[in-house]
Amino acid sequence: MPAYPVADATEVEQxxxxxxxxxxxxxxxxxxxxxxxxxxxxxxxxxxxAANDVISTxxxxxxxxxxxxxxxxxxxxxxxxxxxxxxxxxxxxxxxxVGDQNGVVHNNPLPDGFVIPPQR
Numbered sequence: 001m002p003a004y005p006v007a008d009a010t011e012v013e014q015x016x017x018x019x020x021x022x023x024x025x026x027x028x029x030x031x032x033x034x035x036x037x038x039x040x041x042x043x044x045x046x047x048x049x050a051a052n053d054v055i056s057t058x059x060x061x062x063x064x065x066x067x068x069x070x071x072x073x074x075x076x077x078x079x080x081x082x083x084x085x086x087x088x089x090x091x092x093x094x095x096x097x098v099g100d101q102n103g104v105v106h107n108n109p110l111p112d113g114f115v116i117p118p119q120r
């Protein structure tokens with residue numbers, strides 16, 4: 001069973017065939033003590049990594065799986081290693097414009113056929 005329900009193939013609001021997840025911040029916790037960056041509606045759209053953060057715990061803090069975090073950060077990061085000060089993207093609409101890794105913004109191509117929603 002996929003981590004997220006499979007989207008209708010004609011739906012533009014999807015990520016790699018999965019329905020879009022909406023992050024919810026459960027608050028700072030050990031290994032996910034960084035800063036949530038919110039949009040105008042108060043929805044977490046990015047996350048500033050703190051020292052000793054762990055990707056799986058960051059995902060748990062925002063009710064997102066590791067796979068989701070990997071997908072929305074694939075283009076601008078090179079793997080799941082976290083460094084204090086990194087910006088993790090949480091929003092599928094900013095895959096091409098939000099995120100960095102240890103001060104570097106990567107430019108990895110998306111896999112062939114991987115569908116992302118319209119970008120802001």
